[in-house]
Amino acid sequence: MPITWPVALSEDIRDLISNFSGVEGSVLRALQTIQGTFGYVPDDALDTVAEVCNVSRAEVYGVFTYYSDFRSTVPAPNVVRVCIAEACQAAGSAELVSALKSELGLDVHARTRSGEVEVSPVFCLGNCALGPAALVNDRLLGRTTVAKIRAELGSQA
Amino acid sequence: MSDATLVFVPRDAAAISVGADEVAQRIKDEASRRGLSVRVIRNGSRGALWLEPLVEVATMDGRVGYGPVTPADVDSLFDSGFLAGTDHALSIGVVENHSWFSRQSRLTFARVGIIDPLSVDDYQSHGGLAALRKALSMSPEAVVDEVTSSGLRGRGGAGFPAGIKWKTALQTSATQKYICCNADEGDSGTFADRMLMEGDPFTLIEGMIIAGLAVGATQGLIYIRSEYPNAIATMRAAILLATEFKILGRDVLGSGRAFEIEVRVGAGSYVCGEETAMLESIEGNRGVVRAKPPLPAIEGLFGKPTVINNVMTLASVPWILNAGAAAYRDFGTGRSRGTQVFQLAGNIARGGIVELALGVSLLELIEGFGGGTRSGRPVKTAQVGGPLGSYLPTSAFDVSMDYESLIAIGGMLGHGGVVVFDDTVNMANQARFAMEFCVEESCGKCTPCRIGSVRGVETIDKIVAGERRQENVELLLDLCEVMTDGSLCAMGGLTPLPVKSALDHFPADFGIEKVLGGAHGITS
Numbered sequence: 231m232p233i234t235w236p237v238a239l240s241e242d243i244r245d246l247i248s249n250f251s252g253v254e255g256s257v258l259r260a261l262q263t264i265q266g267t268f269g270y271v272p273d274d275a276l277d278t279v280a281e282v283c284n285v286s287r288a289e290v291y292g293v294f295t296y297y298s299d300f301r302s303t304v305p306a307p308n309v310v311r312v313c314i315a316e317a318c319q320a321a322g323s324a325e326l327v328s329a330l331k332s333e334l335g336l337d338v339h340a341r342t343r344s345g346e347v348e349v350s351p352v353f354c355l356g357n358c359a360l361g362p363a364a365l366v367n368d369r370l371l372g373r374t375t376v377a378k379i380r381a382e383l384g385s386q387a
Numbered sequence: 388m389s390d391a392t393l394v395f396v397p398r399d400a401a402a403i404s405v406g407a408d409e410v411a412q413r414i415k416d417e418a419s420r421r422g423l424s425v426r427v428i429r430n431g432s433r434g435a436l437w438l439e440p441l442v443e444v445a446t447m448d449g450r451v452g453y454g455p456v457t458p459a460d461v462d463s464l465f466d467s468g469f470l471a472g473t474d475h476a477l478s479i480g481v482v483e484n485h486s487w488f489s490r491q492s493r494l495t496f497a498r499v500g501i502i503d504p505l506s507v508d509d510y511q512s513h514g515g516l517a518a519l520r521k522a523l524s525m526s527p528e529a530v531v532d533e534v535t536s537s538g539l540r541g542r543g544g545a546g547f548p549a550g551i552k553w554k555t556a557l558q559t560s561a562t563q564k565y566i567c568c569n570a571d572e573g574d575s576g577t578f579a580d581r582m583l584m585e586g587d588p589f590t591l592i593e594g595m596i597i598a599g600l601a602v603g604a605t606q607g608l609i610y611i612r613s614e615y616p617n618a619i620a621t622m623r624a625a626i627l628l629a630t631e632f633k634i635l636g637r638d639v640l641g642s643g644r645a646f647e648i649e650v651r652v653g654a655g656s657y658v659c660g661e662e663t664a665m666l667e668s669i670e671g672n673r674g675v676v677r678a679k680p681p682l683p684a685i686e687g688l689f690g691k692p693t694v695i696n697n698v699m700t701l702a703s704v705p706w707i708l709n710a711g712a713a714a715y716r717d718f719g720t721g722r723s724r725g726t727q728v729f730q731l732a733g734n735i736a737r738g739g740i741v742e743l744a745l746g747v748s749l750l751e752l753i754e755g756f757g758g759g760t761r762s763g764r765p766v767k768t769a770q771v772g773g774p775l776g777s778y779l780p781t782s783a784f785d786v787s788m789d790y791e792s793l794i795a796i797g798g799m800l801g802h803g804g805v806v807v808f809d810d811t812v813n814m815a816n817q818a819r820f821a822m823e824f825c826v827e828e829s830c831g832k833c834t835p836c837r838i839g840s841v842r843g844v845e846t847i848d849k850i851v852a853g854e855r856r857q858e859n860v861e862l863l864l865d866l867c868e869v870m871t872d873g874s875l876c877a878m879g880g881l882t883p884l885p886v887k888s889a890l891d892h893f894p895a896d897f898g899i900e901k902v903l904g905g906a907h908g909i910t911s
Contacts, residue, residue, distance in 0.1 A: 254689065255671035262654060283671075296673040297654035299613055315575030316770055316820070320733030320808045321761070353657060353824070355614050356578040357401050358806070359436040359731060359738025368616060372404035 231367060232307040232346065235269035243268075243275050244282070251282050257293050261300060269305045306348040308383055311365040312338045312374075315354040321361030329376045347383060391424040392470045393445035397500065399432035399585050400617040401578065406457060407440040413461040414442070421465060431586020433500030434740025435487055443482060446472035452482040487737065487756060492718060494706045494726050495699060496579075496742045499586035505624055507632050510589045516634065518705035522597045523642045530601040531557055534704060537712035538724025543569055543660075543697030544772065544801040544877070546723075546790045549704075552694055555684035556602040559692040564604035566595050567669070567688060567695045570611040570618070571653050571660035574773030576732040576804030579740060580698035583728075584611070584618040587702075588625035589634075592648060594701035596639060597708065599646045602694055607648040610665050613655055623650050657774075657828040661876045662695045664830060675830045676876045697802070699728055720746030723789035723800075731757045733769075733806035746792075750784040753807055764809035768893070770817075772801025774824055775881035777888035778817060797888060799881070814893035819847045821885040829878055836879025839870045843886065850897050860890070860899060 236242075247263055250256035260279045264271050271294060280287040294300050312330070314323050327338045336342055336349040343349075357363035360372030366382040396402075396411040411427050418425035432439060438454035442464070451472035453464060460477060467475045479485050493499075502509040510516070522530050535550025556564060568591065572580040584591060595607045611619050626648050629635040637645045651669050653659050659668045663677035666688050687693025703725065707715045716724045723745035729752055731738045736758035743752075753759065753769060760766055768778045771788075777798035779786070786792055793800050808817075822843035829836045846863045850856055867883035874880040890902050 255669070257671040258654060258668060259651075259671065262652065292673050293671070296675075297656050299653075299655035313575075315824075316774060316817070317576040317732040317804075317806045319817075319820070320806055320812065352614065353828070354573060354575045356572065356581040356618075357404050358576045358578055358733065358804070359735065360401055360405060360439070361733065363404065365614075370400050370404040370617070372401060 233269065233305070233367060234307065235304060236267070238264075238268040238270075238272045238275070240274055240278065243272070243278050247279065247282050252284075257283050257285060257290055258297070261290070261294055265300060270301045270303055273302060306343050306346055308347045309367055310336070310347060310349045310379060310383075311352040311355075312349065313353070313355050313357070313361065313363040314338070314351040317354070317358035318361035318363055323362040326362045326364070326374055326376070330379070333376050334380070391426040394425050394427050394470070395430045395443040395445075395450065396427055396440060397432040398429035398504070399439075399582060400615075401436050401582070402432050402439040402441070403617070405439050405455065409458045410440045410442065410456050410461065413458040417461050417465050423465075423470065425470065428503050430502065431499045431504050432582060433482065433488065434496065434582060435737070436739035437737040438479065441482075444470055444472055448472065449481040449483055452479045452485070453477040454479060490756075491742050492726050492744055493742050494715070494718070495590075495703045495728055496583065496587075496740060497706065498590065499583055499740075502587065504586050504588055504621060505628060507589065507628055507634075510587075514709065515589055515705075516593060516640070518708035519593050519596055519634070519640065521708050522600050523640060523644065527557055527601050527603060530597060530708070533708060533712045534601070537707045537715040538719070538722070539700065539703055539707060539715065540723070540790065541697060542699035542703070542727070542802065544574075544799070546800065549696060549700050552684050552696070553598065553601050555682065556604070556692045556694045559685050561692050563606065563689075563691045564602055565688045565691060565693040566598045566602070566604045566607040567665065567693055568595055568607065568609040568701055569660065569662060569665055569695055569697050570609050570615075571665060572615070572698070572802065573612060573657040573660045574775075574802050574804055576770065576806035577730050577773060577802045578732070579728040579730050579803065581615050581618045582740060583698055583702050584615075585621045588622050589629065590702045590705055591622075591698055592625060592629050592635065594704040595648060596635070596646045597704050598694055598696065598701060600644060602692070604692075604694065605645045605647065607646060608651055608669060608688070609648060610651045610653060610659070610669060612653040612659075619650060619652060626650065656830075657824075658830045658876070658878050661878065663876070665695070666693065673830070675832050676878075678875060699802075718744035720744070720787060720789050721791055723791065727788065727800070727803045729788065730804045731807070732804060734760045734762055734809050735807045736761045745789040746787050748784065749779065749786050749788055749805070752788065752805055753784065757805075757807065760807060760809045762809050762811075764811065766807055767810040767812055768808050768814070770806045770808070770885065771804070772799045773804050774821065775799075775877060775884055776801050776804075777884045778814060778892065779888065780892040797884070797891075799884065814889040814896040815847060815851050818886045818889040818897075819844060819851075821882055821889075822847060825878060825882040833873070833875040833879060835870045835873035836875070836882070839866055839874075839879060840882060842866055843870075843882070847886075847897075850899075853898060856899060860897070860902065863890070864902075
């Protein structure tokens with residue numbers, strides 16, 4: 231389903247992660263909780279996490295930038311992730327990537343956004359015998375074609 | 388409802404990716420339209436992913452399979468009377484008798500695809516919890532001895548004897564110990580951990596509790612990668628059920644012993660599959676590799692003794708306790724005992740899970756089970772053991788798939804993934820990708836990995852462009868040696884495997900004639 235994320239207000243963020251206060255080693259989970267709720271981690275949320283988890287902002291920033299899942303901008307309502315790892319390469323992921331570019335104007339490697347859809351590459355979705363694999367929002371696809379992605383976006387819209 | 392026909396449609400993510408949900412819905416709708424009494428059970432996948440969605444019907448003769456089924460096929464299945472197991476163009480007959488399954492030795496995957504993954508009753512009626520009950524009556528030392536003498540080695544890739552790791556943790560005294568299950572299955576071409584967690588999660592829970600009893604740990608954690616939402620949801624649901632049924636909790640099966648499990652989710656970092664990086668990540672930090680020693684079994688999570696095992700390792704433990712160490716040891720070859728859950732992936736006609744005794748030939752896996760390429764073109768190479776494994780030429784396909792034999796030919800077994808490529812692949816591209824992947828995923832702690840991978844990409848580009856080819860090949864080999872010998876963990880240490888194997892076996896793709904393996908000399 232295309233996702234409509236709620237607006238991230240700083241007081242909501244504080245409430246959301248208040249249960250991590252005093253819990254050892256909870257920076258990563260606090261960030262995951264924020265992104266899971268709002269779709270991204272707003273810049274001022276890093277300060278809130280630092281305060282709640284009682285660590286420096288630098289430490290929080292370090293964790294935030296280390297993991298590729300985290301993002302600092304609101305995602306498009308539809309997010310398509312295309313697997314570019316070896317097993318999907320063997321099954322034609324490069325062809326899928328170039329077809330997405332020519333047919334839908336979406337460049338996986340450049341992580342482009344076009345209207346309601348954004349694309350990005352991913353290393354392995356665990357669907358390696360049915361490649362190329364892609365994830366359209368929360369829906370995993372196998373033997374993926376542009377037509378399948380288009381149909382999935384259409385059925386979810 | 389007692390005479391309802393049982394129809395099985397997998398709930399595995401791979402099956403769903405090719406339409407299993409839609410097929411299940413169509414079957415329910417069509418049954419009610421026709422006034423037929425049908426109960427649809429969402430099982431795990433049997434692992435024949437080329438047959439997914441594989442629909443099964445329970446009959447007097449056993450479970451008859453039909454696949455791959457699309458929603459459009461459902462009408463004709465009903466018309467032909469598939470609820471009685473009748474013949475149909477998509478029928479594969481009784482699933483267990485199908486040669487793709489009957490030739491396998493399913494120990495770790497014994498229940499996957501057969502039971503309802505979230506039914507404790509189903510689990511117990513298929514032999515579940517017997518091993519845990521047995522372990523509760525044994526001393527910790529006896530459990531560790533059983534695992535040690537089974538010969539079970541770490542199935543995550545490193546192949547370290549599980550029993551020795553457990554013994555170290557058992558002998559280290561501490562106020563708190565942990566069992567960490569590594570479910571950060573980031574290797575492309577591997578999906579066994581995911582399928583077990585989605586298809587038989589209680590086996591993993593049972594294995595973890597047994598490990599806890601064996602080493603004196605009361606807390607377990609499962610670190611699952613974020614790319615596996617279905618596995619995360621199934622595992623969490625199974626943990627709730629296990630707690631409700633008093634399998635987990637303060638009083639495991641009324642024994643007075645405690646064990647609890649928590650799921651932790653990764654955040655898109657490949658290197659967090661390395662055990663010490665995983666510990667850092669669970670502690671909420673950047674997933675940067677730690678230097679060893681200290682061994683995690685002595686000083687692991689939050690500085691406490693921690694047993695870190697892969698999903699497959701822990702999920703094999705219940706079978707070993709049930710059947711005995713000797714029965715497990717009977718499978719396998721040399722120092723590689725037991726079975727390996729091989730995963731056939733990439734450009735392959737019949738991809739999926741093949742569980743067999745260690746020692747089967749790669750050729751048997753790729754041709755005998757896999758049926759060659761899906762494209763129908765000749766096989767050019769197979770990458771064995773994930774992104775850090777070697778690209779093997781077809782001339783090496785007679786290799787015995789066990790830890791030692793693969794090392795002997797410059798490869799590694801890894802997590803048991805086999806990715807097949809046809810003759811359209813360019814191996815210089817694959818070598819470049821291996822370095823690029825290392826650039827992307829290096830944790831950055833050690834220089835050979837962080838900088839070496841960047842230089843590797845540049846050097847391969849120069850070789851392909853024909854720029855001072857001979858000198859750059861020598862430079863690349865030298866760089867590989869530095870990465871192998873100087874990196875802190877397998878990320879930088881093994882990236883040279885796919886690079887060097889591509890160069891050794893397919894020099895023409897780099898525009899050169901021949902590389903003399905390891906001698907740093909080329910003739911071209």
